[in-house]
Amino acid sequence: MPTVRSKTCLLSAFFSLLALASCTGDRAPKVEQDDGKTIECPRAAQEIAIDGLVEDAWRVGAVLRLDDPADVADPNEVKIYTLWDEQYLYVAYEVSDRQLVGHQYERDHKALYKDDMIEVLLDPRLDRTDQWLEDDIVYHINILGQVKDDRGTAEGRSDATWDSQALFAVHYEGTLNDSTDSDRGFCVELAIPWREIGKQPHNGVRLGIDFAAGDAEGPDEHLWDWRGAHPFRQPTVYGTLVLKD
Ligand SMILES: [Ca+2]
Ligand SMILES: [Ca+2]
Ligand SMILES: [Ca+2]
Ligand SMILES: [Ca+2]
Structure with missing residues (x-):
């Protein structure tokens, strides 16, 4: 059984096997928007x-x-x-998922993507290259609150030995690895320090971004992303995130 860590830890994860109040809240989102390329x-x-609880402030x-x-x-x-x-x-992320599956507790495990999980991919310099360069970062976070965090290199390789200072937490509702019942889903909250991104935040700042999700059930390597990148570490097609006051 994983431990509950304080949110002051660099990496924190909160787990619950209990049927608590929904992590997604009861309010429907006010706006649903995807213009295709810009957020x-x-x-x-x-x-x-x-x-791991997505409060109204979001x-x-x-x-x-x-x-x-x-x-x-x-x-x-x-x-x-x-x-x-x-x-x-x-x-x-708020994910509704009827079957919750997760196995990897080891940081940077190569098979972490096979669990129920999410990914956030950043191209902070907006290079839009087909190489994964030193500014580029991917955070994979599985339902167990474990991470595989990789950073690119000047040679265009992805380096999983790089470790992020981001804060994150996962909360799920249902029974893990039990196909005899129907689950509700999970939520992930992630806070990425700007010093890790390498930008000073202010109104109008832009960075390249893609989002992905993976479901352990269904076809093999059952992952999908927002911008249709193949592979996902392909900033050429990423969308743009714009900071607004
Ligand atoms: Ca929260
Ligand atoms: Ca699932
Ligand atoms: Ca880049
Ligand atoms: Ca790592």
Whole structure:
């Protein structure tokens, strides 16, 4: 059984096997918007607790939908929110998923992508290259609250030995690795320090971004992303995130 860590830890994860109140809240999102390439990221109006619970403070801007496009019986529904303040770029995922599956507790495990999980991919310099360069970062976070965080290199390789200082937390509702019942889903909150991104945040700042999600059930390597990157570490097709006051 994983431990509960304080949010002051560099990496924190909160797990619950209990049927608590929904991590997604009861309110429907006010706006659902995806113009295809650009996301406006509003400034956080209050402090965000990185605890895996997507509070109302997230619901101030557009919601990006990233529902599973595969022809499966119960496709996951995925909603993504973004926020920023002087310290962090924040990303939250709300995933409705009828079967919760996760096995990897080891950081940077190569098979982590086979669990129920999400990915955030950044091209901070907006190079839009087909190489994964030193500014480029991918965060894979699975339902167990484990991470595989990789950074590019000047040679265009992806280096999993690089470790992020981001804060994140995962909360799921249902029974893990039990196909005899039907689960509700999970939420992920991620706070990425701007010093890690390498930019000073202010109104109008832009960076390249893609979002992905993976469902352990269904076809092999059952992952999908927002911008249709193949492979996902392909900033040429990434969208743009724009900070707004
Ligand atoms: Ca929260
Ligand atoms: Ca699943
Ligand atoms: Ca780049
Ligand atoms: Ca790593």
